[in-house]
Amino acid sequence: MSRAGTPTRTPGDTRGAPKPRRKRGLFRRSASVPALRRQQAYYGALFVVPGLLIYTAFMVFPFLATIYLSFTNWDGVSPERDWIGLANYARIFGDATALKAFANNVVWVVLGTIAPVVLGLFEALLVWTGGQRGSLLFRTLFFLPFVLPLVVVGIVWQWIYHPLFGILNSALDGVGLDGVSRGWLADPHTALYAVLIAAIWGATGFCFLILHAALQNVDMSTVEAAMIDGANWFQRAWNVIIPQIAPQLTMVTAVTLIGGFAVFDIVFVMTGGGPGNASEMLATYTYKTAFQQNQAGYGSALAMLITILSLVSAVVFVRLRER
Amino acid sequence: MSSPSFGSSSRLVGTLARFLTLAFFSVLVLYPLLLIVSTAVKDPLDVTPNPFALFSSVNLMNFVDAWTLGGFGGYFWNTLIITAFTLLGTIALSVLAGYALARLYFPGRNLIFMIFLTGLMFPFFAVMIPLFYELRDTGLLGTKLGVILVLIAGASGYGLPIGVFLMRSFYMDLPEELADAARVDGASEFEVFWRIMLPLSGPGVAVLSVLVFFQTWNVFIVPLLYLPGSENRVLATGLYLFSSGRTQEYELTAAGSLIMVLPVVLFFLAFQRLFVRGLTAGAIK
Numbered sequence: 283m284s285r286a287g288t289p290t291r292t293p294g295d296t297r298g299a300p301k302p303r304r305k306r307g308l309f310r311r312s313a314s315v316p317a318l319r320r321q322q323a324y325y326g327a328l329f330v331v332p333g334l335l336i337y338t339a340f341m342v343f344p345f346l347a348t349i350y351l352s353f354t355n356w357d358g359v360s361p362e363r364d365w366i367g368l369a370n371y372a373r374i375f376g377d378a379t380a381l382k383a384f385a386n387n388v389v390w391v392v393l394g395t396i397a398p399v400v401l402g403l404f405e406a407l408l409v410w411t412g413g414q415r416g417s418l419l420f421r422t423l424f425f426l427p428f429v430l431p432l433v434v435v436g437i438v439w440q441w442i443y444h445p446l447f448g449i450l451n452s453a454l455d456g457v458g459l460d461g462v463s464r465g466w467l468a469d470p471h472t473a474l475y476a477v478l479i480a481a482i483w484g485a486t487g488f489c490f491l492i493l494h495a496a497l498q499n500v501d502m503s504t505v506e507a508a509m510i511d512g513a514n515w516f517q518r519a520w521n522v523i524i525p526q527i528a529p530q531l532t533m534v535t536a537v538t539l540i541g542g543f544a545v546f547d548i549v550f551v552m553t554g555g556g557p558g559n560a561s562e563m564l565a566t567y568t569y570k571t572a573f574q575q576n577q578a579g580y581g582s583a584l585a586m587l588i589t590i591l592s593l594v595s596a597v598v599f600v601r602l603r604e605r
Numbered sequence: 606m607s608s609p610s611f612g613s614s615s616r617l618v619g620t621l622a623r624f625l626t627l628a629f630f631s632v633l634v635l636y637p638l639l640l641i642v643s644t645a646v647k648d649p650l651d652v653t654p655n656p657f658a659l660f661s662s663v664n665l666m667n668f669v670d671a672w673t674l675g676g677f678g679g680y681f682w683n684t685l686i687i688t689a690f691t692l693l694g695t696i697a698l699s700v701l702a703g704y705a706l707a708r709l710y711f712p713g714r715n716l717i718f719m720i721f722l723t724g725l726m727f728p729f730f731a732v733m734i735p736l737f738y739e740l741r742d743t744g745l746l747g748t749k750l751g752v753i754l755v756l757i758a759g760a761s762g763y764g765l766p767i768g769v770f771l772m773r774s775f776y777m778d779l780p781e782e783l784a785d786a787a788r789v790d791g792a793s794e795f796e797v798f799w800r801i802m803l804p805l806s807g808p809g810v811a812v813l814s815v816l817v818f819f820q821t822w823n824v825f826i827v828p829l830l831y832l833p834g835s836e837n838r839v840l841a842t843g844l845y846l847f848s849s850g851r852t853q854e855y856e857l858t859a860a861g862s863l864i865m866v867l868p869v870v871l872f873f874l875a876f877q878r879l880f881v882r883g884l885t886a887g888a889i890k
């Protein structure tokens with residue numbers, strides 16, 4: 283609708299944005315394309331700078347510093363800081379505690395990923411009743427463990443494992459298995475697994491939540507068809523339902539797995555990595571090395587190891603997913 | 606022996622099996638939760654002989670004692686302040702940056718987005734050590750401000766990187782027409798943002814808020830390292846230090862745990878759907 287004013291021709295520029303506007307007389311104060319671009323650039327930069335500054339100062343810069351420190355022998359206190367090349371990294375391979383921690387992390391990543399995903403899936407299938415969302419009570423209940431901070435999970439499971447008063451030993455004694463009772467967190471053979479079970483208890487809630495939500499999108503007609511074909515519960519689950527939630531299943535597995543190399547909170551709270559180094563993790567060991575033993579350089583190398591492991595497993599997972 | 610009765614009895618078995626399995630899992634999930642509550646309300650005199658017997662006595666003074674004598678009241682306020690400001694800062698900066706990266710054209714915007722994205726890929730340990738010295742040397746160690754800035758930056762995994770990512774996706778999904786119409790009407794870029802886009806940001810901000818609140822309230826290793834003293838201590842580290850090595854007064858530890866847990870549980874119950882969406886979006890990264 284042109285007015286008596288001066289309608290300008292739309293500029294022929296079609297590359298990229300912002301889109302050119304026809305200027306109408308009454309709207310003369312609207313910006314021309316170059317002015318629009320300037321405005322956008324101005325506000326774009328303005329909006330981005332504060333966040334970028336904080337992020338750069340407290341994330342980018344420290345990360346680069348970690349890389350740098352891993353090549354030094356700095357202890358965090360003295361002004362001396364000598365470049366020692368790959369010596370820290372080489373040291374990891376000869377460090378018994380580091381190797382033990384790595385082995386523990388591998389165990390954790392394997393068991394601590396499979397168990398919550400499988401259990402979470404199982405719970406989700408149990409609670410899901412056909413096309414509906416299932417009972418609110420169970421949905422809330424099964425998710426609750428994940429909402430608790432790991433500090434609290436660690437504390438309450440310490441009580442469960444309590445050698446004298448904990449329910450685990452009481453139950454074992456009750457059924458006549460007193461020989462099995464022990465200080466679960468104090469015994470080097472069981473400490474790691476005891477902590478792992480507590481962690482699985484918490485992590486299952488997360489997997490349950492995501493997978494339960496995923497089940498809402500399953501096409502019920504395929505399930506019904508399978509039922510008519512005589513498939514039992516397991517067959518229906520395996521052949522019909524699971525393929526339909528495969529993306530979320532992959533995602534949940536990936537998140538859990540990648541986080542497994544950086545596990546810290548619950549181990550720190552329940553055993554501190556002990557007894558000895560029975561439950562030591564790369565993360566707890568890094569913490570101790572850097573802040574209790576004043577070896578900032580070596581600690582940084584360990585931190586880089588954790589970072590590399592997390593990144594590699596993420597990349598591997600993404601590749602596998604695209605297969 | 607006819608088919609119908611055969612079918613119905615196997616269905617009955619199926620339902621029974623399902624019910625029993627559900628009950629079994631429920632007990633496994635429920636017991637630790639009940640243990641916390643039971644211990645929190647237990648009479649202190651009952652705690653020494655029977656610390657973990659379920660609900661053998663009731664004494665609500667434990668919460669008061671934990672709040673005052675245990676120090677959990679102070680921890681609560683510290684946690685609240687830190688979480689609130691982290692939330693505000695993250696939301697504000699994520700909205701601004703997310704909008705700019707989604708809708709404003711300026712040189713280097715793709716590079717900047719990539720830079721933010723890398724923050725999602727690295728675990729906290731990649732920055733942990735230098736951050737400590739950085740905070741120490743700038744006088745921010747042990748201060749709430751230091752921790753708030755660190756959390757906003759994304760140290761806990763739930764700060765600017767995920768915020769920018771989510772808000773950018775959100776704004777990219779909004780229809781262009783509204784903004785275009787406003788531009789045609791003569792609105793400046795700022796007015797487009799302020800009058801049109803910002804009011805529409807509700808859903809995206811809600812999801813991000815739930816995620817950031819939940820993770821910031823519960824974060825442990827960040828305050829462990831960067832709030833070492835008893836000043837400004839938060840619930841996560843306060844609870845750990847209170848319980849560590851303590852073999853008595855379980856009722857106070859449990860009460861303190863509930864003080865820490867209740868806000869998040871209530872939040873979750875009120876905003877379940879947002880929780881699901883937030884966690885799903887956070888995991889997609």
